[in-house]
Amino acid sequence: xxxxxxxxxxxxxxxxxxxxxxxxxxxxxxxxxxxxxxxxxxxxxxxxxxxxxxxxxxxxxxxxxxxxxxxxxxxxxxxxxxxxxxxxxxxxxxxxxxxxxxxxxxxxxxxxxxxxxxxxxxxxxxxxxxxxxxxxxxxxxxxxxxxxxxxxxxxxxxxxxxxxxxxxxxxxxxxxxxxxxxxxxxxxxxxxxxxxxxxxxxxxxxxxxxxxxxxxxxxxxxxxxxxxxxxxxxxxxxxxxxxxxxxxxxxxxxxxxxxxxxxxxxxxxxxxxxxxxxxxxxxxxxxxxxxxxxxxxxxxxxxxxxxxxxxxxxxxxxxxxxxxxxxxxxxxxxxxxxxxxxxxxxxxxxxxxxxxxxxxxxxxxxxxxxxxxxxxxxxxxxxxxxxxxxxxxxxxxxxxxxxxxxxxxxxxxx
Amino acid sequence: xxxxxxxxxxxxxxxxxxxxxxxxxxxxxxxxxxxxxxxxxxxxxxxxxxxxxxxxxxxxxxxxxxxxxxxxxxxxxxxxxxxxxxxxxxxxxxxxxxxxxxxxxxxxxxxxxxxxxxxxxxxxxxxxxxxxxxxxxxxxxxxxxxxxxxxxxxxxxxxxxxxxxxxxxxxxxxxxxxxxxxxxxxxxxxxxxxxxxxxxxxxxxxxxxxxxxxxxxxxxxxxxxxxxxxxxxxxxxxxxxxxxxxxxx
Ligand SMILES: [Cu+2]
Numbered sequence: 001x002x003x004x005x006x007x008x009x010x011x012x013x014x015x016x017x018x019x020x021x022x023x024x025x026x027x028x029x030x031x032x033x034x035x036x037x038x039x040x041x042x043x044x045x046x047x048x049x050x051x052x053x054x055x056x057x058x059x060x061x062x063x064x065x066x067x068x069x070x071x072x073x074x075x076x077x078x079x080x081x082x083x084x085x086x087x088x089x090x091x092x093x094x095x096x097x098x099x100x101x102x103x104x105x106x107x108x109x110x111x112x113x114x115x116x117x118x119x120x121x122x123x124x125x126x127x128x129x130x131x132x133x134x135x136x137x138x139x140x141x142x143x144x145x146x147x148x149x150x151x152x153x154x155x156x157x158x159x160x161x162x163x164x165x166x167x168x169x170x171x172x173x174x175x176x177x178x179x180x181x182x183x184x185x186x187x188x189x190x191x192x193x194x195x196x197x198x199x200x201x202x203x204x205x206x207x208x209x210x211x212x213x214x215x216x217x218x219x220x221x222x223x224x225x226x227x228x229x230x231x232x233x234x235x236x237x238x239x240x241x242x243x244x245x246x247x248x249x250x251x252x253x254x255x256x257x258x259x260x261x262x263x264x265x266x267x268x269x270x271x272x273x274x275x276x277x278x279x280x281x282x283x284x285x286x287x288x289x290x291x292x293x294x295x296x297x298x299x300x301x302x303x304x305x306x307x308x309x310x311x312x313x314x315x316x317x318x319x320x321x322x323x324x325x326x327x328x329x330x331x332x333x334x335x336x337x338x339x340x341x342x343x344x345x346x347x348x349x350x351x352x353x354x355x356x357x358x359x360x361x362x363x364x365x366x367x368x369x370x371x372x373x374x375x376x377x378x379x380x381x382x383x384x385x386x387x388x389x390x391x392x393x394x395x396x397x398x399x400x401x402x403x404x405x406x407x408x409x410x411x412x413x414x
Numbered sequence: 415x416x417x418x419x420x421x422x423x424x425x426x427x428x429x430x431x432x433x434x435x436x437x438x439x440x441x442x443x444x445x446x447x448x449x450x451x452x453x454x455x456x457x458x459x460x461x462x463x464x465x466x467x468x469x470x471x472x473x474x475x476x477x478x479x480x481x482x483x484x485x486x487x488x489x490x491x492x493x494x495x496x497x498x499x500x501x502x503x504x505x506x507x508x509x510x511x512x513x514x515x516x517x518x519x520x521x522x523x524x525x526x527x528x529x530x531x532x533x534x535x536x537x538x539x540x541x542x543x544x545x546x547x548x549x550x551x552x553x554x555x556x557x558x559x560x561x562x563x564x565x566x567x568x569x570x571x572x573x574x575x576x577x578x579x580x581x582x583x584x585x586x587x588x589x590x591x592x593x594x595x596x597x598x599x600x601x602x603x604x605x606x607x608x609x610x611x612x613x614x615x616x617x618x619x620x621x622x623x624x625x626x627x628x629x630x631x632x633x634x635x636x637x638x639x640x641x642x643x644x645x646x647x648x649x650x651x652x653x654x655x656x657x658x659x660x661x662x663x
Contacts (some may be wrong), residue, residue, distance in 0.1 A: 088610055092605055093605070095526040096527055096528060096601070096602040096603050096604075097527070098603065099602060099603070100601055100603050102588055109589060111587070111590065111592065111600045111609070112609055113609045113610040131527075132527055141605065143608030143609075143610070145608075145610045149606070168601065170585055171585065173585055173586055173591070174583055178594075180531075180597065180598060181529055182529065182531065183531055183580070183581075183594065184531050184580040185529075185530055185531045187576070187577065188577055191576050191577045192511075192515075192534070195537055195539040195573075196539070199504050199507070199508050199539045199542070199543060202501065202543055202546070203505060203508065206499055206501050207436075207440065207501070210429070210436065211436040211439075211440070211497065211499065212432075212435055212436055213435055214432060215498055215499065216496060219496060224498050228498060228500075228550060228553075232550070233550070236546075236547040237551070239543055239547055240543065240544050240547035240548070240551075243540045243569075244540075244569070246540075247540050248572065250576040251572040251575050251576065253576070254575055254579045255575075255579070258582070260584065261582035261583060261584070262582060262583075262584040262591070263470065263615060264467060264469075264470045264471075264582075264593055264596055264614045264615055265592045265615075266596075266609075266612060266614050268610075
């Protein structure tokens with residue numbers, strides 16, 4: 001007896017463990033952004049985020065902020081990643097610490113998935129309303145079907161206040177204003193309580209009598225029929241009919257209370273409005289590119305031709321959201337995240353203005369700890385060891401031109 | 415049964431031991447089913463059950479009953495044929511839903527702060543109760559599979575409608591019409607669940623227009639019949655005593 005008791009106790013314990021595991025098995029991804037663990041070529045050759053702006057660094061609960069900017073859907077999209085034919089403009093935050101009050105691509109609201117074209121630039125904006133206090137890393141993000149999440153640059157934003165004060169008022173088409181944060185919650189609890197009560201009543205009706213041993217003896221000695229009495233059958237009928245009546249009645253009452261309901265909305269938005277960058281008059285040829293591992297620097301030999309009518313200078317190299325600037329040409333005034341900004345990270349062997357019609361071959365070095373910190377240097381271990389990025393040129397009047405580069409990268413270990 | 419004969423000395427003691435057994439077995443059954451069923455349902459029903467903006471008229475209605483009639487059928491097979499206890503389906507679903515509520519409340523809300531009104535579980539109880547009663551009254555696997563399985567599929571949507579209907583009230587949001595459930599999914603950011611993996615309102619039942627939910631429910635009921643048979647057999651196989659070598663019956 002004792003042995004059996006022990007065994008059952010042991011088994012119960014195992015079952016309890018399984019239960020715990022099952023309950024803990026799933027929690028929606030909370031804080032792992034994984035911006036650094038994403039393969040470097042993914043970040044360099046898919047979506048290029050630029051002109052990013054986080055409107056605030058500190059937001060009280062219920063206040064809003066925006067992340068806005070542009071992104072280039074890189075023309076040399078890697079073969080190993082599905083094309084962004086079905087994509088979703090997301091935001092990389094640890095769970096709903098903000099709510100997404102709005103998101104737009106080219107001025108069009110995008111609660112739906114969108115189809116993006118390779119080689120095009122789009123303007124985007126995400127409106128966020130602060131919900132949960134804390135310091136949060138807020139990223140731009142694009143989910144691509146078959147490609148996964150492509151995470152853009154992130155900036156720390158502080159939410160102050162108390163989550164209990166958060167409200168989310170929404171006015172329905174039937175004219176009521178509700179707080180979506182707690183809307184219909186009582187109704188959820190009520191119906192679940194009702195059905196749990198009925199189910200427990202049914203279970204109790206059976207469990208209150210002696211169960212396994214005597215019933216097993218009865219069944220195995222051929223007296224199974226004595227175990228269900230006429231009264232049991234009546235009670236069973238009552239439960240079944242009662243269940244169906246409650247389901248039908250509650251459904252009817254619900255339809256009366258909510259005469260206007262619509263199906264869930266879904267679909268793909270095509271033909272998104274692109275952003276027209278000024279026509280580029282500078283052409284760039286990458287003669288070679290090496291990454292010097294000890295120096296944490298990338299060196300490119302570029303042959304630049306100015307086909308325009310005003311002299312230009314190279315001011316910025318942007319790859320995977322890391323910006324290398326030549327302060328003599330361009331300085332950042334958008335308070336771009338420090339860790340992604342190499343204010344003096346770009347050196348050009350000869351960065352005197354390149355006159356119209358002139359062609360010049362220059363050595364360009366982009367160096368910063370960010371290569372290591374953001375694991376961009378891991379590119380040299382990627383299956384397709386090419387780099388890509390955006391070059392920005394400025395002329396005297398401050399007009400900017402953007403040129404994309406895409407070339408093989410050779411590592412140098414000495 | 416030699417072990418129990420030597421352990422008890424009177425009828426009263428035997429009754430007491432038998433009752434202790436009942437509670438231990440019930441507890442074990444309950445927690446084991448909770449664990450197994452919960453994992454099974456999360457892997458197969460998953461997001462359809464997690465989020466209100468997945469609870470549509472087509473796929474949720476179709477998928478949820480089909481993947482959830484499994485454990486009820488198996489546990490029924492054991493509890494009915496061995497003990498004539500018509501509680502297999504109800505006890506399974508109660509266990510599942512308690513597990514789900516713990517998960518949704520502790521993890522989704524407590525840990526990640528999704529409001530409970532976007533991530534509450536679906537109600538599977540009406541179908542389970544009816545399934546148990548049909549088995550009890552008919553004492554037949556075939557009848558339970560056919561009538562019960564169909565009823566299980568058919569009762570699902572109306573059994574959940576009172577809970578989800580308020581979330582299907584439409585809103586106009588920045589020039590687009592959506593339901594409050596859609597808006598919840600949009601507002602409460604899920605980085606790992608982009609809009610395109612949401613499988614709602616897809617399928618070939620367009621010709622039925624507005625009345626797609628009953629059609630989906632019938633379809634779900636028919637498939638539930640087949641799944642019921644399958645899992646009822648699993649249940650019978652698992653409830654065999656051949657596993658205990660010296661006590662084969
Ligand atoms: Cu981050």
